[in-house]
Amino acid sequence: MTLYDLALICRSKNAGPFRMTIDLMFRTEVDYERALHAPNLTAARVAALYRVAPEDVAVKPFKRILTIKVVLPRSISSGSPGDVDVYGSQQHFPLGLLEV
């Protein structure tokens, strides 16, 4: 199953003009734990998918609301020449394709 299929909410958005945050919210604790412990959902794997440095990527669990937050740098800042997504709202792919 892909992360996108497992998640209840899978969304991306700017966190300021230079970073993006991807929120993955799950229906149940079982789904949340499955994603959190998936060998694929690591900073290194996310960094490879988005072609950014692994040390700039963070995967943060937020158990209270069954959410995992992924924070990553934008390779081009919001709205600068070359940017494709000013609000960053369609950048949850390719992350959503990860098998969990």
Place this chain on the structure above:
Amino acid sequence: MNDEICYLSLCGMLGYGYASESLANAFRGQLDFIGVDAGSTDPGPYYLGSGKGFVKPLLVKRDLSLVLKPALDRKIPLIIGSAGGSGARPHVESVLAILREIARDQHLSFKVAVIYSDLDKSFITRAAADDRLQPCGGAGAFDVSRISDLCHPVAQFGTDPIINALDTGADVILAGRCCDTAIFAALPIQRGFPAGLALHAAKIAECGALCARPVGANDSLVVTLRHDGFIVEPPNPLRCCTPESVAAHSLYEQPDPECFYEPEGKIDMRSSVFTQVGERAVEVKGTVLVPTPKQTLKLEGARLCGFRAITLAGVRDPVAVASLDAIEKGVREVVAQNINGALKHGEYSLRFLRYGIDGVTGGNEPLPSSLPREACLVIEAVAPTQELADTVIGLARSSALHQAFPNRKATAGNLAFPFSPSDFQGGAVYQFSLYHLMNTEGMDISFPVELLTVGGG
């Protein structure tokens, strides 16, 4: 008297609208002030750079014209933060002009305290020379050589200037670029409420009813702040807050769900407890402020990068859809050859976006490329002047229409243009180039308050 403060966040963004019923319901209680955030960097650097607002003046006028008179009648201060979208002088002045219009339309007279947040470039040069600037939120190191290209540099001030403005007794406080939280935390901090709770409440309030379900940045939120916690409740009976919806709000556009940073320090939400009170309200307790040892101020500025022109077209021919790489390569060569003289390599840029194939994800797309039946091709040119950008895009458009490639069958043209003219001017292109924290230790920085009377003249 000072056991609690009750305030209204008009909506998540001035001009995004709110239900008039929300306002009527909110006025049934005693409000200490009304706040509204008008700013964001989300729409990109263009708005700060150009001095224009990203919300149209008519919409800003609608939101202000409903609330202004009832607020004045009840002597409830109205605080507008990051006026005009980016909060630089032209943005603030555009909102001041709207306030004057409303005063004229509704025969009102009121006092406005205006706080500008603009910075002199010489000030930034000195700060950079003194090694006071640190990148913020993933920005790169500050490039001093680019200061002359900087448009509308501003500082994002905190609660102090708004407290000073409140002290003038103004009816409306019109603040330039400020922290979203400062709008809603200034009066509570002035009155001695715990800063951690005041700032957490403010962080939720600045987005209007975004913390409610159904979510609505285009609706209001009422906050009741006490010394041991705060309650959030949407005044619109169609919405409700739940512990989950309010807790989840701390995720939104934030890199860390457990804390956030403001000039006052780090707001720690690790011990925050969210409890349902009544059917539609949520109480929050436990949030604390960890003061920062270093005094800092966040600076923002956009750099002019050139001017943009685009063309867009559809492609249906299957060999053409499969040959977009070859078409792009050919067009780049033709443009480079023919523009030579007017522009050298590196003085302009061309970009090909292929919607339906990889327009959104670009080279990050790992899916196998089964080609679509149709694709949308957007070609963009950025050049030093609008005229040159128009020239480059015109040349790129005609070249792309007729570019040859192997096995071409549709030899009369590759592109379906939906419009005549088929090219569009995009205007100035900017980049956030100042997004830095300035260490203000030992500096005397103040944001003076100008008191004006609007209307009645």
